[in-house]
Amino acid sequence: MRETPSRASTTSTRTRVRPHALVPDRHSWIDIAFTLALTGVALSAFGTSFTGTAYLVVGMVGAVIAVVVTHLTRAAGWPVISAVVICLVLFFLLGGPLTLRSLGDAYALPGGTTLARVADQAIFGWKDLLTTLPPVDGDGPLLVLPWLSGMLAGMVGLALAHLPVRRAWLAAVLPVAGMTVVLCGVILLGVRHPQSLLVQGSVFAGLALAWLAIRARRASATVQGGSRSWTRAAGAVAMLGLAAALAHPASALFADDDAERTVARNWVEPPFDIGRYPSPLAGFRKYVDLKGKDDPANVYDKTLLDIEGVPADTRVRFATMDRYDGMVWGATDNALPGPADDSFQRVSSTIDNPVEGTEVDATVTLGEGWSGVWLPTVGALRSMRFETGDARAKAEIFRYNLATSTAVVPSGMQPGDRYSFTAVEPDDELGEDTVGSSDLAPLPQGAAFIQGPAEKWTEKAGADPMDRVLAAAEHLRSEGKYSDGIGRTERIYVAGHSVWRLSDEFVNAPQIVGNDEQYAATMALIANDIGVPARVVLGAVVPEGGRVTGKDVQAWVELRAADGSWKTLPTERFMSTTPPADQVPETNTPMSGTVIPPPNPIPPPSDAGEQSDADLKERKTKRKEADDEEEGLIPGVPGWVGVVLTYVGGPLLLVALLLGAVIGLKAWRRHRRRSADSPSARFVGAWRELVDHARDLGQVVPLGPTVTRREQSAGIVSRQATSLARRADSFVFGPGVPEVTAAATFWESVDAERRAMSQEVGRWQRARAAVSLRSFRRTSPARGASPSAEEAADPTSGPAPVAGRVASAATRLRRRADWRSRRTPD
């Protein structure tokens, strides 16, 4: 339809809506290209989370599909929601063949199981990704996530680019902001170490700025008399290049290092609790020689494992215990200070382990003496492959702690299980020049008893912490005696390494007597007291032939060096092998004949391989209490309060912020209406405020561009609505120019009526109205459908084609835009 000159001249800001061609025009191609390019850059951030490049291929396929669908639905004149629905359908239909091939779901037509798996991965896969030590298998089911991300990014980018926005700057910024959000989301799902600062930072910023500039120029008026196009283009490229070149080094100056990067993994707590498993050190006596005594739990002579691929004297690690709770040394998560990968996380078949050293390729077959959840390994794992039993199930639940190099299979390992692994054996020898770590390691609760002996034994060793540790070790080795508590005269040397056992019956006893359990536990406490972080390792030294039996099991101590590595303090350095004298040591204080001494404490069973459930429960409770008291999530606040504040207060705070934002937005809108430039616009704004208030209260108010104030007032449940509508009309359309004071008075009337309307409803409904988003929704289109002139000219008079309907809609929109341009912007 042609515009008459008079119409064209009356409205300078006219929104012209045209039907969109099936083949993209130049602007659409630019938007599509930038959307796909930015999506590719954003998806590349998954590089640290997935092995291979399948994630990028799948993600880009999703992005291309989403872009095509979004464009086609726009060309057809369908709403954006139709693109969402179509993409959702394609996501499920193609999700199986593209992402679940490893599970055998490669059929072109997915079945119910496949659809359920895709949905399951799309919903719960995020948690699996965040709780799995990266990188995960690049061809595994978690590929659903890049598939979903790519589709989401493509749709968000192009849909926002096509969104009709009246403000030019907003139209330019919106799609770029959307893609930036996608990038941030992918980075959050990644790891602390970025895939590539250059790609994720400079390239993305360059592309985003270029797109922003193109869209801003497209949305603004053409500059007359400016530079030539090639000059501007060259200038823009130069500026972008300069910005990108400066951004990269500048980021190194201002940005924190990788350890300070914030990713979702920082907050996601793996649901695995290593603390619920008993300490293997507490059951050390099942590895000792019973000297003829029969005990089915004892494995002294039994084969624990056969290991191939490692030389003799290699240390096989069963478990690393890095926390003492007053009862036992146990394995725990996050014992190390600061951000570190110090937790038992699910890992895939390959592990990105940064440790350097000698590569090991070993195979282990568990023997008859082995049971439990701990998995014997050597060095720092690089890959793991289970070969027997339900290998896939074991691989699924297999967990590994990078910081302690300890592996766990929660379902337990059985004799006969076989697995292979590659690992790196670091240089862990404690040298003369090894400097202890300066990280502060607080002395565990209840271990204060060690301070006196440690001070006494190391007083001649000087000030160097490592020298003091070695002096204490030497004192233990030279002054101590070895006993497994077997035999009639040695039964008093009970098992366990609780505070009582290590204090009264070990370091403060007339004679230091114990075995690996007590020596290693004590040695680690002394080192921690001196200031060198230490932990206890239960493992075995591989004998000739590779068959490890109970007699090869040892408990040694690892000390943390200044470079962050852990050095082994062998058992021989701090444990004596000399048996004690046959004479029973006197542990009771001589008393007078009239005083009956208290009975000796009842020791725990010396031959118990595992601790009783009661012991474990008590220990766990004490540990939990200690955790709450010592390491509350908020310093200075009791643990449980901190937990509540952290896990409940956080979401509540977020909700409160959102609700506050809504209230603030409404206040801003009200202020904007109240302080409009012209007084008549203030009257209009006041009426709209009343209408919005009624909508927030849940009232059904007629809306739309063709509805007048009087018609709206009929739908508002209010005593004064009709009168106020009439007053607003009289000021707006009346003969005199409305005054500011009259507008202020009218606003007061509207405010009073709003309060009266609020008083009519209950408190809960008032609160809901205050945070309701209903009034922010766009008003519904005009009632009925008005066929366009183009449709009238169609002699067929049948159902209007799509293009005709789009033209009709465009005509209506144009006419509304004419009248909206005469209104006060809202």
Next chain:
Amino acid sequence: MTISHEQAEWFKSTFDQLTDNMEKAVLGKRHVVRLALTCLLSEGHVLLEDFPGTGKTMLARALANTVQGSHARIQFTPDLLPSDVTGVTVYDQHKGTFEFHPGPIFHTIVLADEINRASPKTQSALLEVMEEGRVTVDGVAHPVGKPFLVIATQNPIEQAGTYRLPEAQLDRFLMKTSVGYPDRQATVELLNNAAVRDRAALVTPVITAATIAQMSGLADEVYVDPAVVGYVAELAEESRRQPHVKLGLSARGCLAFVRVAKTWAAADGRDHVVPDDIKDLAEPVLSHRLLLDAEAQFSGVDVHTVISRLLDSVAPPTDRVGA
């Protein structure tokens, strides 16, 4: 100069009195009565189209009776001649001159009953007097005086032997409306007073012709904001673009629209016109001015549908121009 607030209030109270007076005869049809009065005060004419027995003639007679002035009824028939309406010049043998004998059109209120039964020639005799308020016979113009209102009625179903009013004639009518059947309450009241043969006789004059002229002058001074004027213009443009519309709103129709909206606003006690006035009056002002094409009937589209779409496709202003 615009009408003052006090004048608007007086206008409203007088208008309400007229309405109440006419309602003695026309039960339960306040809106139609107000429309007819609006026509009278806007110096326009009204066309009533409805089924037989709905009270068209009663309304016309009640309106005629409520104004203190003369009124006449012309029953249009196929053999009615133009001179039967306008009057005729005859030769006076005593004086030896031609004298004009005015026809029934020379009254304050003229009821043209079943106007579409007269021949086009006779219908056309009304063109001049309805537009210009005068009759020209033998080259001599004879003004009919003010106020002057033609209330024409026609029956939409009995089309045999009738002559459809030409568009030019229809455009002379300020409004076209229908009375419609009374509701239950009005019907019951009507039946309870069945003994009253002529309800129009219950209506006595309550206003003089001079007052009518005064009110008409006040209505002309009602303020119309440019935004509202633009709204009317937009409706006119859109009416010509509407599907199935062969003839849209004319410039005379736009003028009528604004004129009648002014009176309508004054009758509401306002000194200004609001967009709601335009929407309220769209149906009676536009319904006889929009000419639909032949396909409209086959598509099930009538003029009411077109007007509804028209109002839905043009947004009324919410703020004054330039605010």
